[in-house]
Amino acid sequence: MTADLKVCADSKGRGCGLALPRDSFHRLKKSSDGRHSLCKSCRCEIEQARYAEKAPEILATTARYYRANRETILAKQAEHRVANGDEINARRRDRYDEHADEILAAKRAHYAANPEPKRQAFRAWRAQNVERDRERCRRYHAKRRATA
Numbered sequence: 272m273t274a275d276l277k278v279c280a281d282s283k284g285r286g287c288g289l290a291l292p293r294d295s296f297h298r299l300k301k302s303s304d305g306r307h308s309l310c311k312s313c314r315c316e317i318e319q320a321r322y323a324e325k326a327p328e329i330l331a332t333t334a335r336y337y338r339a340n341r342e343t344i345l346a347k348q349a350e351h352r353v354a355n356g357d358e359i360n361a362r363r364r365d366r367y368d369e370h371a372d373e374i375l376a377a378k379r380a381h382y383a384a385n386p387e388p389k390r391q392a393f394r395a396w397r398a399q400n401v402e403r404d405r406e407r408c409r410r411y412h413a414k415r416r417a418t419a
């Protein structure tokens with residue numbers, strides 16, 4: 272049983288010092304036992320503190336990398352969307368089904384606060400789709416006459 276436990280501590284004196292199951296530690300190929308010396312929760316705390324301290328540097332590095340590799344990144348994302356489109360859409364549908372009320376309330380609130388962009392977009396659509404708009408209006412009025 273003791274072979275399945277590992278103490279959370281590193282050479283810098285960080286860690287909670289608890290004996291935890293091996294699956295509470297991230298994998299690390301270069302270590303002798305194949306696991307990191309700090310448990311997942313301790314590593315999370317340390318990484319959050321590091322990010323809070325160095326956020327501007329990290330964000331600048333990320334932005335530089337993106338600018339230098341933009342085409343490659345976008346190509347990989349497009350390839351991923353093509354390969355996993357059904358799964359991505361299923362996750363989106365599931366999320367919408369779970370949070371439909373919140374999503375619709377947020378959309379209504381946004382429209383109430385910003386009605387003009389929506390109106391401008393509709394006006395532009397009407398100008399480009401005159402016949403479709405006439406047909407839409409005909410169907411709308413026919414439906415209202417039928418129910419009246």
